[in-house]
Amino acid sequence: MIQQIYPQVQHNYQFELNKDMHIAAAHYIPHEDAGKCQKVHGHTYFVNITIAGDDLDDSGFLVNFSGIKKLIHDRFDHTILNDHTELFSDKDPSFFPTTEGMARAVWEVIQRELDTKVNKPKCVQVFVRETPTSYVVFRPKQKEEQQ
Template sequence: MKLRVSKIFDFETAHALWGYDGKCANIHGHTYVLTVTISGDLIDDKDHPKYGMIIDFGDIKTIVKKEIVDVYDHCLLIRKNTPHEKYADVETAFKKVWCTEFQPTCENMLIDMVERLQKALPDNIELKYVKLQETRSSYAEWFAGDN
């Protein structure tokens, strides 16, 4: 029987959207909430210690922590082609600055996260849904069925 299980994570990230015509052009931060939903067959070996599970929630936590949380948490994301004279001190003054290839919008961050998770999950586990919530009322979603 196939089921889905989800786990929710949160982390703090700052970003600036270079060239944006609103407040988000300035460096600011969010408490992001990430929901990861996977699918797979239940382990049906009654002698297996994880009998009845798709995957141990601890295993999901380990993967997401390594691939997403450790990368994004307390990091400043700035697009690589941002004029460096404006941000030169930022890159050298702080330890965790990521000059991304993409504009660090919620949507682009979500795409990066999905790609990282798809590579890291075991072959028998399918990524079904990922939601990245930037604020209480604003989020981006990825559905496997749409892609």
């Protein structure tokens, strides 16, 4: 069993769902400052996805856990992250497959799917641990209310 303490994200939604998973994947960072990480190498990433919302769907779920796993685990597990060119780039540093880039990419995939749901849940945080001592938290910026 995976047991982890995560940074908390503040929100005003009634429901908060968290899904944990391990993803075995390889990557390389296409920049000279990455040192030995310029070479292809792998990690067992630990990913936690936090989804929040006020309304449940017709089946009583905020989001079905199995759907989250299919979206992320089935997509990235046992792949080379750099090969996911719809999410990562070897040219734009904002889209390198770093831990930060992985957290952003997971959020994008999840939120794109959530936007199709009638109950409109929101992915409020993605936690990605790359090694036992290093992790990144991605939280989308909240849109400022229009005046």
